[in-house]
Amino acid sequence: MAHPTAPPAVLELLPDVEVERxxxxxxxxxWHLFLLPMSLLMLTPLVWMVITAVSTPAEARQxxxxxxxxxxxxxxxxxxTGSPFGSWLLNTAIVSLLVLVANLVLCSTAGYAxxxxxxxxxxxxxxxxxxxxxxxFQVVLIPTLLIVKSLGMIDHLSALIVPNLVTAFGVFLMRxxxxxxxxxxxxxxxxxxxxxxxxxVKILLPLMGPPLATLAILTFLSTWNDFLWPLVxxxxxxxxxxxxxxxxxxxxxxxxxxxxxxATLMSQLxxxxxxxxxxxLFVRSIASSxxx
Amino acid sequence: xxxxxxxxxxxxxxxxxxxxxLEGLDLSIADGELxxxxxxxxxxxxxxxxxxxxxxxxxxxxxxIGGREVQELPPGKRDIAMVFQSYALYPxxxxxxxxxxxxxxxxxxxxxxxxxxxxxAEMLELTDLLRRRPGQLSGGQRQRVAMxxxxxxxxxxxxxxxxxxxxxxxxxxxMRTEIADVHRRLGITSIYVTHDQVEAMTLGERIVVMREGRxxxxxxxxxxxxxxxxxxxxxFLGTPSMNLLPGVTERGVLVAGPLHLLVPGAPDGPAxxxxxxxxxxxxxxxEDGPVLDVVVSHVEALGNESLVHGWxxxxxxxxxxxxxxxxxRVSPRPDxxxxxxxxxxxxxxxxxxxxxxxxxxxxxxxxxxxQTAG
Numbered sequence: 001m002a003h004p005t006a007p008p009a010v011l012e013l014l015p016d017v018e019v020e021r022x023x024x025x026x027x028x029x030x031w032h033l034f035l036l037p038m039s040l041l042m043l044t045p046l047v048w049m050v051i052t053a054v055s056t057p058a059e060a061r062q063x064x065x066x067x068x069x070x071x072x073x074x075x076x077x078x079x080x081t082g083s084p085f086g087s088w089l090l091n092t093a094i095v096s097l098l099v100l101v102a103n104l105v106l107c108s109t110a111g112y113a114x115x116x117x118x119x120x121x122x123x124x125x126x127x128x129x130x131x132x133x134x135x136x137f138q139v140v141l142i143p144t145l146l147i148v149k150s151l152g153m154i155d156h157l158s159a160l161i162v163p164n165l166v167t168a169f170g171v172f173l174m175r176x177x178x179x180x181x182x183x184x185x186x187x188x189x190x191x192x193x194x195x196x197x198x199x200x201v202k203i204l205l206p207l208m209g210p211p212l213a214t215l216a217i218l219t220f221l222s223t224w225n226d227f228l229w230p231l232v233x234x235x236x237x238x239x240x241x242x243x244x245x246x247x248x249x250x251x252x253x254x255x256x257x258x259x260x261x262x263a264t265l266m267s268q269l270x271x272x273x274x275x276x277x278x279x280x281l282f283v284r285s286i287a288s289s290x291x292x
Numbered sequence: 293x294x295x296x297x298x299x300x301x302x303x304x305x306x307x308x309x310x311x312x313x314l315e316g317l318d319l320s321i322a323d324g325e326l327x328x329x330x331x332x333x334x335x336x337x338x339x340x341x342x343x344x345x346x347x348x349x350x351x352x353x354x355x356x357i358g359g360r361e362v363q364e365l366p367p368g369k370r371d372i373a374m375v376f377q378s379y380a381l382y383p384x385x386x387x388x389x390x391x392x393x394x395x396x397x398x399x400x401x402x403x404x405x406x407x408x409x410x411x412x413a414e415m416l417e418l419t420d421l422l423r424r425r426p427g428q429l430s431g432g433q434r435q436r437v438a439m440x441x442x443x444x445x446x447x448x449x450x451x452x453x454x455x456x457x458x459x460x461x462x463x464x465x466x467m468r469t470e471i472a473d474v475h476r477r478l479g480i481t482s483i484y485v486t487h488d489q490v491e492a493m494t495l496g497e498r499i500v501v502m503r504e505g506r507x508x509x510x511x512x513x514x515x516x517x518x519x520x521x522x523x524x525x526x527x528f529l530g531t532p533s534m535n536l537l538p539g540v541t542e543r544g545v546l547v548a549g550p551l552h553l554l555v556p557g558a559p560d561g562p563a564x565x566x567x568x569x570x571x572x573x574x575x576x577x578x579e580d581g582p583v584l585d586v587v588v589s590h591v592e593a594l595g596n597e598s599l600v601h602g603w604x605x606x607x608x609x610x611x612x613x614x615x616x617x618x619x620x621r622v623s624p625r626p627d628x629x630x631x632x633x634x635x636x637x638x639x640x641x642x643x644x645x646x647x648x649x650x651x652x653x654x655x656x657x658x659x660x661x662x663q664t665a666g
Binding site: 187188 | 345346347366367368370372373374376377378380382383384393394397398441
């Protein structure tokens, strides 16, 4: 495309990147026969949630499911007016943002310390930290609850924030990143007169975009969607987070599915918007952290 | 600008067993002098430089820069600048900001900072690149930015850790000239670490040869080359390396292979005869001297000359290897036997046990050897 004056023989030798890219994206392959139905299958719960959210309770109980005859927009306003949904949203946002910021600051500084500073027992401390990654949360649930209770934080948002200020996974992720950076950069900055903190803030922090984004996305998602710990630590409806609040729509004998699905859809909207905004970053962060 | 004094530098890296990287290094570097540290990998030259910079904590010893003891000070307080092998340019900053960084950290007022950055950029021909980032520069340009960042605040001393080793041969020669030029103009006391002896010999006003953490010899390049203190220095300096033939001295006569040489003042005992490649010539060039028969193993044709590798005829192929320069038209075949004349004027004798050079009381004189026709 970019060589109109070149003789045809030369043009044939030049790789036509645009054509190759078109082929790679546009040409259907056998994989698509598998991937397309799988994508539709993955979308099914989401579509079903949206349909249920705008149905009447009777339509929601139909089997097989069908499209509603009239769209019940009132379900959304019912959720907003009939429950402290605004408080749940605010609580979740406060908890998620504070945990997110704390993790970014503390995990990166702790990761830097483990990667670069030589101090007595650093190896053992790091191994101990890694070991905690292998302990499921259910195992430490009760001890955590006892600690939080002794600190007088039960049924308070601080109970959701303090135990999650820093995570072993986040420290590990950041440490691995710092290890991959050449130490020459820090040494050059130290010779240039920067302090340890100055090196961290002025030289390393600007290079930490990808790992910090990974940590931010993973921390935000896990905090936003956390259910088990808020269930144990919070009792008052006004202190509940979103996921805990959603569970109140589910009764022992009767569940109002359209309201539950409307609330779920509303609770997931911020996450969906975030995902659409940073889709590439999200996929890359999942791939780079090796978890799902 | 300041003199540098290194006194009894010792650095031990912990481990099982601990690694002694530096042992008893004493050196005085004069104000404005450029000293090149040279030696093979792991000899401690970079460790010595890092100890001077403050990037490694000394196990023992003193570092005095400009009359001030600095071994307990952090790197930023030593008023030194360093150029790294990898250049260590800050990838997220433009060339301008890279050059300005050391000044900014020292809170230099903005007008002065700008003037200094532009002065250094002009000196190193970086003015057109000030808005670029390191990723958009060639190897040579990056190297110049690294130099500029070190020079911008006029430090007391300038430390260079193999700054040219990532460049191709042509660029290396060019940058070598530029470094020599910058040093001549600014006269900053400099320590230049390299494993490349050509760099060390051409840039250093004095060279420091190191081995296994210990200083082997210090002196002007020509003096160290001509009068190496020991077998290691003799073998390390010079391309190709010095030929080393084992022999025995008895009653003032050294017998090494077929050579019999009068070595006045040499003690009896096992010795090593050192012959520079340039002291060996194809016989029949009209000069006198003892002759060796050399079996050719292979020839390296370099265009302007040929390097002929071989071994002494009648000796073990591995133990008595020799290399010498020959005119470019000479291209002997492998296993061909060549008559090679030895120039006795430049021969060196070492003690085989201590490996130290033996100071002779008179010139080496060949006795009872096969001689060229003259």
